[in-house]
Amino acid sequence: MVLSCSTLTCDIATELEKLGGVKVLTCYLASKSWYVHDSKGTSSPHNKDIDWNTDDEIEVFGESSASGSSAKHAKLLHHFVGMGFSRETVIKAIDENDFALSMAGEDNEEDIMETLLKLTSENPSTEENDETLSILIDMGYPFEDALIAIDKCGPQAEISDLADFISAFQLEKEIDSLQDLPNTENVASVDTQTKPSDQPHLHTSKKVKLLNNKRKDGIYWVREKTSAVDMEIIHPPGPMTGFGVPNEVGQVISRELPRAVANKPYFYFENVALAPKGVWNSISRFLYEIEPEFVDSKYFCAAMRKRGYIHNLPIHNRSPLLPIPPLTIQEALPTTEKWWPSWDKRTKLNCLITSTAPSTVTDRLRKTLQKFDDEPPQNVQGNVLQEIRKWNLVWVGKNKLAHLEPDEYEMLLGFPKDHTRGGGVTRTDRFKSLGNAFQVDTVAYHLSVLKDHFPNGINVLSLFSGIGGAEVALHRLGIMLKNVISVEIAEVNRNIIQCWWEQTNQTGNLIEVEDVQKVSSDQLRQWITKFGGFDLIIGGSPCNNFSGSNRVTRHGLEGEKSSLFYEYFRILEAVMEIQKK
DNA sequence: TAAAGCCAGATCGGTATA
DNA sequence: TATACCGATCTGGCTTTA
Structure with missing residues (x-):
């Protein structure tokens, strides 16, 4: 025991x-x-x-x-x-x-x-x-x-x-668990529609040995075992399709979950997939040893966004948001096609982040390209492409490159047009908030299974709400938002959610809370008593100390901001405990 | 054929300064 | 408030070596 x-x-x-x-x-x-x-x-x-x-x-x-x-x-x-x-x-x-x-x-x-x-x-x-x-x-x-x-x-x-x-010992346990599946007393049933040949290609570096976390035919994540210290590390597999994405082979339709979290309330945690080594091990260990689902949003829109999700949602009968958004840069930004040179083969943008290219970069690139009447030589092409990828630039004129604008961020991330515009929100705020946001189509795909479960609406505890990616996803899925507690530290983001709530004529109740650290058990108990319990606890804790873009404080789970993950866990535990009674 | 080395590419950022 | 500038870490593909 x-x-x-x-x-x-x-x-x-x-x-x-x-x-x-x-x-x-x-x-x-x-x-x-x-x-x-x-x-x-x-x-x-x-x-x-x-x-x-x-x-x-x-x-x-x-x-x-x-x-x-x-x-x-x-x-x-x-x-x-x-x-x-x-x-x-x-x-x-x-x-x-x-x-x-x-x-x-x-x-x-x-x-x-x-x-x-x-x-x-x-x-x-x-x-x-x-x-x-x-x-x-x-x-x-x-x-x-x-x-x-x-x-x-x-x-x-x-x-x-x-x-x-x-x-x-672990190998023995793993074999035992595989033999026990799918009808053990303590785990949810497991099934899959995939064949081994459909599975993502696994990294076969000679430096590491990989242990596939197999559930019958499915492979959701990869455990890496280094030869030096025999330490198991979870790292995202490639291609990053999680339990499945639309129009790709390899759909997994169910999985095992610890019985204690196999049912309501549902929870959904999100963060960057490419966190420092060991971070996802820790997160997974706290979140009931549930395997992360790593998904790249490039399967849902025209920009990459590699994220890990740990949740206890059903995974059968997921459906994408309609209409399907443009899946290539050229479809998403049709005005760029005219200026797009044949030697720039990109069809997907890189991850949309909080910072953008300085004008000095695009100016330098313009001057470089202007030196050539026709196509620049290959070495110049290579240098330019490197800068283009680094700064996520698009072609907006002859020899003219530009970073994306906030409204393009909104469109690519699945938010309504002008979601973050106006109302005292600065341009810098918009880039920062959007760079930190969910990709709505991706999250909505995962949440789509809730539509049948909550035909009369849903009570949501939204932690680290940002600009309301979860709320927008649920709304776009047609799931009525009965009561939403939205916890978000930034006033500008709370204002954005408040404006969106009013503009979309929501009939439910929105309560905005500033600091996740001040959400006490007593407060949770009051909300639960008032609303009859939360159906979904959703949030992506700050990734500042995980992000590869962070050159200063990439301190992992112990970083100042990213350690707020523990608050997500604390609140989730408290809600489950209160609602159990 | 496995192991090791090399290198290109990607990244929900932070900070100083105007 | 906007802008410019700041590498490190990790993955994954490829080549070389034992």
């Missing part, structure tokens, strides 16, 4: 371990809830046969902490575990400093570090085991697998031996 708990302290963990057969799996969740996991990772509510008298301790990590503290705990935990301290020791240190944290409302990292050093020096022998455990966790192995390996191989075993044991 594996226990996952939201309000863990070391004392509780120790207490649980004494019960026998119990392993502590997860120690960060926001709500005051416990889950018992069976061997398939399926969650069920806390079994009341387990008895402990630690209510006061639970209270310290649970409801008495402000909601924002939970995210801080998670960040601190990740931070110090990353430094090599054991998870248990870090939790204990955070626990000991928790009163100061909650009272001061600020990170007390130095105090925690002091406590950690103290705990480490007090218990060096335990620390040796902890260090082994910590190394294995850092290598990407699940906590429970690492514990089993140390238990079976002994604390003195070499890391390589432990890693070999875990790999063999």
